Amino acid sequence: MTLTLCISPCPNDVYIFAGILLGKVTHLELTFETIFLDVQAANEAALTGQFDVIKISYAAYPALRETYDLLSSGGALGRGCGPLLLKNGAEAFDPNAEILAPGIQTTAHFLLDFWLKTTKSTKRFLPFDTLYEELRNVPGTQGVVIHEKRFTYETDGLTLIQDLGEHWENETGYAIPLGAILCRHALNLSDTIAALIRESLAWADTHRTEALALCRQHAQDLTDGVIEAHIGLYVNEYSQDLGKEGRAAVEFFFSQQV
Structure with missing residues (x-):
């Protein structure tokens, strides 16, 4: 078979x-x-x-x-392996601005809402590699990255807003x-x-x-x-x-x- x-x-x-x-x-x-x-x-x-x-x-x-x-x-x-909410720029996170996310059904999207404590924020969903390129190239962009991008974002000049996995672990105690x-x-x-x-x-x-x-x-x-x-x-x-x-x-x- x-x-x-x-x-x-x-x-x-x-x-x-x-x-x-x-x-x-x-x-x-x-x-x-x-x-x-x-x-x-x-x-x-x-x-x-x-x-x-x-x-x-x-x-x-x-x-x-x-x-x-x-x-x-x-x-x-x-543990220590969750998605990261990043921003292109040093400005503070803007909860009213658009947030890029790697898919509506992804765990990353769920953990974003878990951190925001709301499902009503403005989001745009993109494949994770396309999302990262936009985040890297468009000043002011906010987005959730997954996979290997957690190892490269600092080199690419992006700013960490929140480690969403770390927030989950701190709030729940679970992996x-x-x-x-x-x-x-x-x-x-x-x-x-x-x-x-x-x-x-x-x-x-x-x-x-x-x-x-x-x-x-x-x-x-x-x-x-x-x-x-x-x-x-x-x-x-x-x-x-x-x-x-x-x-x-x-x-x-x-x-x-x-």
Whole structure:
């Protein structure tokens, strides 16, 4: 059986799935056809149910419960790794001005509202790389950045307004649920896929040179230092298994959504 797999081209996803993508971790009855999408594009694709296994934002999952199982491995959850609210310029944050965000269904958008304590602010949603270019090039712009941009924003002259993940952790005490791996209910393969993902990550950890080379192929505009920092931040013990603490963080996160 061939399953459709949708992940992002970000280093953490490629690293976790490197064993599967390179054919080093296999299953006698399963093969994978992989598509790479931006996080919000994947959130929207999941709503149509077009992929068998897919990486989405945790904030998007409540609308997908009837179609997909939430897997315990392969996702992004942690501490000190949340989205950042930045500004082009040294002026103070203007709550009445437009804020750029990387997708209406993203965890970044949810955490922005959690910090603002309102859902009524003026926002414009863009793919995260397009958002960053506008933020970097248009003075006065305010926006939420994710992924590797947290490592480059100071070099690009942007100002930190608020670490939205840090605010979540301080307010709740929980780790930050960012991205989750889902498997279609009807396949009845969720435990099998979760085990394959764990095996794939274990392969990457023991064949790091090969895994990093694959990451570079999908993130050609990033330096080796940024790629490794990205993996170090977003790939952790929760990537192998959420565990009791991770599950508690996820359930609390869902309880805060309205």
